[in-house]
Amino acid sequence: MTNFVAGLSIGFSLILAIGAQNAFVLKQGLKKQYVFIICLICALSDSILIFLGVTGFAKIIQHYPIIVVIAKYLGAVFLFAYGGKHFYSAIQHNDSLQPSATEHHNIYQMIAMSLAFTWLNPHVYLDTLFLIGAVSVQYQDDSYLFALGAMMASWIFFFSLGFGARLLLPLFRQPRAWQILDLLIGLVMWGIALSLLVKT
Template sequence: MNATDYFSGFLLGLSLIFAIGSQNAFVLKQGLKREHIFFICLFCAVSDALLISAGVAGFGAVTTRYPQVVHLAKLAGVTFLLGYGLLSLYASITASHALTTNGQVVTSLKKALLLCFGFTWLNPHVYLDTLVLVGMVSTGASSKLIFTGGAVSASFFFFFALGYGARLLTPLFAKPKAWNILDAMVGILMWYLAWHLYQS
């Protein structure tokens, strides 16, 4: 096993998803609510794995040749972020919920996965990072397979650590006010990301 290629892929993959974005904020919130954590983390990690594999395989050349694909994803992403941001801001004003640990599920698995799909696949930065950037960097690896394995394992590590590590904040979110603040922060973050995406 080429350790250099593996850790190069791992560190690159980790650096690209470490910043708090819309997808990470959603995973964090699901982790705090303890709703479908495993499936949400698995969906995000597998999605990353597919995109990274496609990027290393050369799909980045397709997005470079047909930039309209990225443009369409950008418009869809802005619309999605604005809509979810509005819902979060509305919830910060009207909702009154404390964190419960009695196993009650508020959001259905289907709805949670659909939201996760939007945050993941309607984000053009995901395509730029995985298909283009990872694909370009992988050309310098002596073993693309090992490099890909490193980048993919970084996604699995990060998302599961974020989802299950969120429960450490449970005492804080036992208070309804903390949820209102979180909803407001998520809403503002979504709108900021939508504006930033529109300007990019």
């Protein structure tokens, strides 16, 4: 169980940082739009990447770094576009708890966006494939328990964030709160996008 707890602790320490994926899950949790499927995709994607990291896929990435480079630029474009959408929402004063005609997305769009926030985010590869993969070497005898702990951290976090967001709904009945949230999400998205482009 020591290895499981170690994986759980490292998983939480990496995922708790404010990022594009977390902001997306929070916003959809507040909107109550496809929360379960979004949390499921995010947690399952993390689990796949953690499994690959622990089983040595990071070595393949080291031999073919173009994979991360492609994800970096595609991710930056995606984040700039999504951040711009939130700046526009803040300017438009969209203060409804229900999705507006311009904000409504069908389930296929939500699935695509959930996948994009994970698989086009180089930070996710760094956390799961490289960092968790590297640390797991210390637990070779029971690396599966370490990986299981790290995976569990993702499942607990995303579902807690997605479904726990509704506890903030009284606050978001105020129009100003939505404007502030949209501005913050926009800043987070553009900040991460810029960080991707300036890093070599």
